Amino acid sequence: MTSVATMSAAQIVEGQTTTPTKMGLSKRVYPILSLNPYQGNWTIKVRVTSKSPLRTFKNARGDGNVFNVELTDEDGTQIQATMFKDAADKFYDVLQLDKVYYISKGSLRMANKQYATVKNDYEMTLNANSEVTEAVDEASSFKLPSTTYSFTKISELGQHISAKRFVDVLGVVQSVGPLTTVNRKTNNDEIPKRDVVLLDQSQQTVVLTLWNNTAEKEGAALADIASESPILMAKGLRLSDFQGVSLSSTMNTMVLINPSIPDANDLRAWYEQDGKTASSTPAGASLPGGTNQSRSSFTDRAVLSEITEPSVGEGKPVYFNVRAYISFIKPDQAMWYIACQTCNRKLVEESTSSYWCEGCQKHSETCSRRYIMQAKLLDFSGEAWVSAFNEQAESLLGVSADNLSEMRSQAGEDNQYEKAVRKAMWQPRVYRISAAQTEYMGEKRQRLTVRTVVPVDWVAESKNLLAKMVKA
Known part of the structure; x- marks a missing residue:
């Protein structure tokens, strides 16, 4: 790979770099930070740092599949990319977690901050004509380390409820509930759900509700090994003040069971040594809507x-x-x-x-x-x-x-x-x-x-x- 230090001045323009692909052709690579909806052709080189399950949807415009990925470039800037219908079918197996890709011919629009899981003013949509090429030879030299997360301790979740932010959580599975369904108010469709109780080093627990395919697939996998107290990593969870504090998966949530990361290893070591016998309390017990009987009856x-x-x-x-x-x-x-x-x-x-x-x-x-x-x-x-x-x-x-x-x-x-x-x-x-x-x-x-x-x-x-x- 040609380093920036050896490139000519013509090859370095406003943060762009010209990088050879595995096909021998040159692509002008743009940093994610430079992209905007009015820009013409561009190519980004990114690592897939999060990938949601493939989901089905039905609305007035039809039905089909959809999934999301979070893409991160070498500057650490992230953007969320969504693929619908033909694009979802085309790229779901192509885009793999933790691999590096060249991506071009996508479109950008203002991000809906209510549902966005990354900090970016824009979000990306890839269609069936978009181009995705794996950068096999450059994955090892890609500056960004393998997927990193900023986990929120269960005891600190209550601090972020009013901010309406998404959080990443790592916890030991204490129990896995049965698969149930609730009826959607708009069309009475049944939506699968499953409750999972998580514990971490803060010695507090929280209920995570898994929905839709995540409840059926990952939820079933957790239920099969619940007696082994697996480690669950979940990225992009929505916070709620139900029962003081609780978590829910969304269509953009990524769930991994027993991930091979240092934080998970540290959590497992704590649980085996102290966590199994340590006393714990629900994270929402002392918050509004919680169930802590020791709360002052004069509060509120x-x-x-x-x-x-x-x-x-x-x-x-x-x-x-x-x-x-x-x-x-x-x-x-x-x-x-x-x-x-x-x-x-x-x-x-x-x-x-x-x-x-x-x-x-x-x-x-x-x-x-x-x-x-x-x-x-x-x-x-x-x-x-x-x-x-x-x-x-x-x-x-x-x-x-x-x-x-x-x-x-x-x-x-x-x-x-x-x-x-x-x-x-x-x-x-x-x-x-x-x-x-x-x-x-x-x-x-x-x-x-x-x-x-x-x-x-x-x-x-x-x-x-x-x-x-x-x-x-």
Whole structure:
């Protein structure tokens, strides 16, 4: 390869270099930083530092395949390139992770920063007429080292939620959930998903939700070796404040199992020596929306009239602590659903003793019941309907959904079912509530959900009121 130092002045123009290809022809190589949408012909020499799975899509303009790659040049500048339909079919097997290529005849446009996984004002699209040539002879001399990542510690994820940024995470797999599906709101299509719990040296855990092909392919591979506590590397994950903090894969996410990189080796050594027996906590437990019971019940304290304002919860869920009473529970509501004992997904009842689980794809002769309870809360400022799911409803009622179902079926003069329901009412409690806006049939609605329930600590309440009086 001709070095820049031996090139003539005519060969070095505004950061461009003329480099021979393996075919013996010369190409003027441009740095990624110099590219813009108004530029004519250009060629870049880049290493593939990330590659997403091949995915299928359907929209009003048709259907086909699509995938993304992240390309990095010798200056360390990155750009995301996307290939649709014919281009995806043509280049998916050609573009391989960690290899070096000459790429030309692509187009650029302004990047959608909401979905971009690299820092660049532009993003690239390659079509079926684009040219991709592997730089076999130059891979070893390419300045950029083999793929590098900037991993975010699980304990630090909460710091970046508001920034709406994508993150790279490396963790030991603690558990792999079953493959389930959710229905897309727009067309009711079923979308595969699978939850994976990760742990790292910060001794905190986080739930990573894998979607679509990643849930089916890489998720299945993880499930097969989950007992071995594999190392999972995931690049380009979306952060969410669900349960305080959580992660989700996107169509641009790259997932590698047991990668051969120094960081993974260090994580494995820590896990084998200390991590297996070390205590851990969920990363979101101390954040808004988390489930840490030790959180001060005065954090985000509000009254019901403040929560039920129409604009509360628009954009993203907000969380409050409310001291209130349950004033009413509908006695005739569907307070539970029949659930799979493995994945908690709703079962299809085939007969009185046979059930089918779509998530586990198997029949079962047993089931459990899980709460989906509606209740009305009341405080001095007003009232509000809230939803309480299994753990929270069980805490309120003091009995499991299975036991309450049995009480309901045996209702007689001594109606234990009604007694259990009435017992949950008019008890002072502090509720951790999330408020979110949903849309149904074109109409926006506010949804209030109970996240945690704790008894009222009257000593602490008194001290809090006294402190407020002193400040006043």
